Amino acid sequence: MALLEVKKMNAGYGDADVLRDVDLHVEEGEIVAVVGSNGAGKTTLLRALSGVIASRGEVRFAGRDAAGMAPDEAFGRGLVQVPEGRQLFDRMTVQDNLRMGAFRRRDAAAVRRDFQRMYELFPVLGERRNQLAGSMSGGEQQMAAMARGLMAAPRLLMVDEMSLGLAPVIVERLLEVLTDIQKQGVTVLLVEQDVHSALSVADRGYVLERGRVALTGPARELLDDPRVKEAYLGL
Amino acid sequence: MLVLQVLTNGILLGGLYAVVALGLALVWGVLDIINLAHGAFIMLGGYLTYYLFTGLGLDPFASLPLVMLAMFVLGYLIQWGLLNFLVRAPMFNMLLVTFGIDVVLTYLAQIMFSADLRTIRPAYAGSNFTVGGVTVPWTNLLAFVVALLLTGLLALFLQRQRWGRAIRATAQNLGAARLHGVPPRFAYALTFGIGAALAGGAGTLYGMVAQLTPYVGVPLTAKSFAIAIIGGLDNPLGVIVGGLVLGLAEAFGSLWLGPTYRDAVSLGLLVLVLIVRPTGILGRAS
Known part of the structure; x- marks a missing residue:
């Protein structure tokens, strides 16, 4: 089906x-x-x-x-969307953006594992996790938007x-x-x-x-x- | 010595001002609502504390959480049942509606509480201590500490808590917040409720260091507005800066120009900040 x-x-x-x-x-x-x-x-x-x-x-x-x-x-x-134009939360850190992706999730241990997974998938996001999302380049922002979507499982x-x-x-x-x-x-x-x-x-x-x-x-x-x-x- | 005393008074007043403006700045920054009923919420919080004290003998500092909870419920219901219908409406509509709420609350208070002056005076009111020739009233110092505590707690909540982040996310990008599972109506009601709770807490503190009448709301709203502009809306810690600036300006203004010019000093400062730095002292440059 x-x-x-x-x-x-x-x-x-x-x-x-x-x-x-x-x-x-x-x-x-x-x-x-x-x-x-x-x-x-x-x-x-x-x-x-x-x-x-x-x-x-x-x-x-x-x-x-x-x-x-x-x-x-x-x-x-x-049903999770990675919207056109990234639509990040510009004045929040990369990490907080990813946390917003996991907003509805209750499985804390799995969320932590997914954070790890995202930073392996996109190492640059790991390096910049405490940087404001709006200050990154377009490509990095797109990665952050995808990672945010993926954090929703x-x-x-x-x-x-x-x-x-x-x-x-x-x-x-x-x-x-x-x-x-x-x-x-x-x-x-x-x-x-x-x-x-x-x-x-x-x-x-x-x-x-x-x-x-x-x-x-x-x-x-x-x-x-x-x-x-x-x-x-x-x- | 006089300068040190005025400095102390200004700082203590500034802390109180910070918490007076905190709820207004939060609601303004997140919901883009300039809540003209904010001062009336403070007034209600003050009366609630007054009656809990005179009726039940509850210490004002002990009643603070209760007052905040009651005001949270009121704020939540007002946003949920009324303001949520106007969220995308032009700003003028929102000003009219919140002004209407202010008028209703003020005159309800006049009918229920009468127009007599009230002060919350627990046993320790009026007691003070002296450090290096500077007199510090205990109540004002405690109010100052609680004000900073509330501001810090709000900042922590917005930074660290799940719903705090959701509120910031909603403020920054409503569309994206919805796409990530934040129900906006609830986030709005939560924010307005927190704003009202902070106003209620400010009312408790205000009622201990100043006199309550049903009409204190409008000047308090005006002051909160000035503080929020001076401090900027981005960061709750901005209101501490705004509150201190205003508190000190008023204290020294009264000293050097005379107490008559107190409001002229605070509103003059507002105009100055709007000209020089319209996003506030800590606000982000646009």
Whole structure:
């Protein structure tokens, strides 16, 4: 059974629907990429899934109905978002940012182990744990945002535009981290404008075009599919 | 010798001022609400302490936690039942509503407690000790210590405790806080409740060193506002700086210019800080 199953989702702002009849599913342990050009509805999809905006349609998460949840409820059930633009708590230390990731967790011993894990995964965060998050570089901030999300012990980590504005070498490192955490059993829904890098680590992909799923399939096939380029360029 | 005495008075007054402004600064910094009823909360805390003392014989320092708890509940309910509906409203609406709460509380107090002057005077009130020619009243010194203690506890809570961090997170980035499982309505109500509890505690201390009337609220709100501006909103320890600056300025202002100019000194200082350093002395430069 799929970890996340979305059927005929419609969502948007005010009367205008951005997403139209989106069907999507994520299996346990997968990395699934959602790609598309600017304005295709990628961020809207994540915002609808984490309950920041209202949506219509069927959403099932971990076998339970998950439509219309409030954001803190979605978070409590393990649907964790790493938002676009990092959205760190700028005037809190790196360590406190990670602690906020573990806000809902009660298992103190496991949280301590996860702190250790994060600092192994991102050594630079360990070095800067007492530094204010807002004072770090963009790449370090993205790492802190991912670590904060992982500290929640997510069942599904939804990563929004993590490569935006970052140097290729840092994007490479972040993609490696995604495959690392996949090996550790975390399921990832990756939303990206950067089609190539997203599909290079994903198992499957969806191409969104003007709020609809234009194409879907195994990531390797999509990488070679000329229609992806067409959809992406809006041709 | 006179200068030393005035210095001591100013510092003791400053500590009290710090705790007077603490709740207002917290609520302002986190919720972006300038709570015009803050002084009325202090007034209520003072009366509560007064009646616990005269009615039940409870020592004011012993009743402090009780008063704070009662004021926490009141503040929590006001935020939960009323102000939460206005959180994203323009600032002017919030000013009107909190001003309305101030008016209601002030006149309820006038009806229930009468307009007579009240002072909380336990047996040790008026006793003092002398160090090197400087007279220190015990009550003022204790009030000073408790004020610093409360400020320190708030700073520790915000820095170290889970919900303290959640409150800071909500203040810094509401969207991200929600995404990480913080229910904002609860965080807001908790913050406002803590702000009211601190006002209540300030009222207990205020009632021991000054006279209570139902009308002390508005000038106390104005003073808290000045202290919060001077100290900045980022750090609870800023109000200690703001409180001390104001306490000393008023003490020396009274000495050199005469007590009539006391309020002119504090409000003049406010204007000066707003011109020179609008984010406060400890506040972050924007």
